[in-house]
Amino acid sequence: MALPPALALLRPHQWVKNGLVAAPLFFTPEILGLQSIISVAITIAAFCAISSSVYILNDYKDREADRAHPEKKNRPFAAGTVSPQTGFGLFGILVAGAITALYLLQPQVLPFVGAYWLMNVAYSYGLKKISLLDVMIIALGFIIRVEAGAASIEVDPSVWIIIMTGLGALFIALAKRRDDVVNSYASEHRKSLDGYTAQFLDTAIGIIIAALLVAYMIYTTDKDVMTRMGSTKLYYTAPFVVLGLLRYLQITIVEERSGSPTSVIMRDKVLLVVGALWALTFGILIYL
Secondary structure (H helix, E strand, O other): OOOHHHOOOOOOHHHHHHHHHHHHHOHHHHHHOHHHHHHHHHHHHHHHHHHHHHHHHHHHOOHHHHHHOOHHHHHHHHOOEEEEEEEHHHHHHHHHHHHHHHHHHOOOEEEEHHHHHHHHHHHHHHHHHOOOHHHHHHHHHHHHHHHHHHOOOOOOOOOOHHHHHHHHHHHHHHHHHHHHHHHOOOOOOHHHHHHHOOOHHHHHHHHHHHHHHHHHHHHOOOOOHHHOOOOOOHHHHHHHHHHHHHHHHHHOOOOOOOOOHHHHHHHHHHHHHHHHHHHHHHHHHHOO
16 A cells, blocks of 8 residues: 655655664563663664755755656656655754754764764765765764664674674665666666676675675674573574575575665565564574
8 A cells, every 4th residue: 555645755664774783682682671671662763854854855855866867756746746845844854853862862872863864964965975975974874873772772883783783784785786687777867877887796605605694603602602592502593694695685585676775674474574583593692
């Protein structure tokens, strides 16, 4: 069912990305409780609001270019279903609401949300045109989410979680650029595509996946990690990570449909099952 245009402008289907804010809580079982869950929920809500405000700015700026894209032409500003006045009214409500809520309830998270917002505004208004920098900024956005989640419950995030989050996000961002390239989207729509070729992206993706797998193997066999988690069997979860990455790689290179990462992750049955099994296995190992 199609969303009302004003709601579609907020891209609520993208809010699932902000679930990564909860990662530090999941990996810190000793502090799991009602208060920590509420703190993380407030931070997730703030990221949903602030990310939607960025989408509004981005869609307004790109409305003319979006009309030349086979899918993005249906975005509210490009399609003319939402007026700029309505869009910027929503923008103001989202930014003010997120800042006010965090100032009153989670002030330690404000610097991370502010950095995320400023970085993404800069991305929308120029940095996304620079190849390599565009995907690095996307990856940094996910790292900031993890850092914010850790700040909300006042813990230090594991260096391995930060590394793996960055590598995983970079892999998905490169896969999306590959989809843009192989589908021959005009570089006028996304200037950074001038700096990519399918061969380059295939090589880069291979390097990032290899680094991610090595990082995960080290993480699950690190003595300090095993002691903190209370389990020496964390490596049991590695096959799910390998299968999940290979499946996403298959979607990217064989099926060539990695243009919408959120849709891929939320709709692909293999990825959903593998992800659920990984979470279940990891949860059993550290909570039981």
